[in-house]
Amino acid sequence: EIVLTQSPGTLSLSPGERATLSCRASQRVSTDTLAWYQQKSGQAPRLLVYATSRRAAGIPDRFSGSGSGTDFTLTVNRLEPDDSAVYFCQQYVSSPKTFGQGTKVEIK
């Protein structure tokens, strides 16, 4: 089973700042099989990025993904109050298709 470890656990930033979220895999993950989801309180997760760097439909270009091998990053530029959420990475190359434990982004 591929274990995904996300860091930091919580990010507290001000509007307009940049958030950098990390996702580290216990073994190599193809760049085509790493996704990021955003989950706001009381809601279902929403797909942000798939295949490491491809934005899902309707996702603003403030959100960008990068990485390879075992290290992946989600960057959120020009933070807005609505970006307050928990962000999860997921690998979907091998079963079980595991998620990271999440990074909580708080907007001051």
Added chain:
Amino acid sequence: QVQLQQWGAGLLKPSQSLSLTCAVAGGSFSGYQWTWVRQAPGQGLEWIGEINERGDTDYSPSLKSRVAMSVDTSKRQFSLSLTSVTAADTATYFCARGQGLQLWRFTHYYLDVWGRGTSVTVSS
């Protein structure tokens, strides 16, 4: 626009079976991996498993002995059954659509559409 509408019993006693169904409104039913994910209170996301329109399944090893998924293509529905539930199965259960991305000889599925979730509590 594809929507997933899910339902099922929200309160169970230990040892009972959980049963949830997810209906697909709009779009095609074929060519996807229909997936279940759960989230315990205050915790992260746990992948339970997936099923396609042919009924081919893949389950998480940690739940495999208690999980069964089924599909009814005529109704555009897929279902989750989890037997012998305990308090540890208390969670919000989400259904989701696995969208395929074909690379070389393989197709990999990320979750692009989600249901709103069903809260399930196991308590005596």
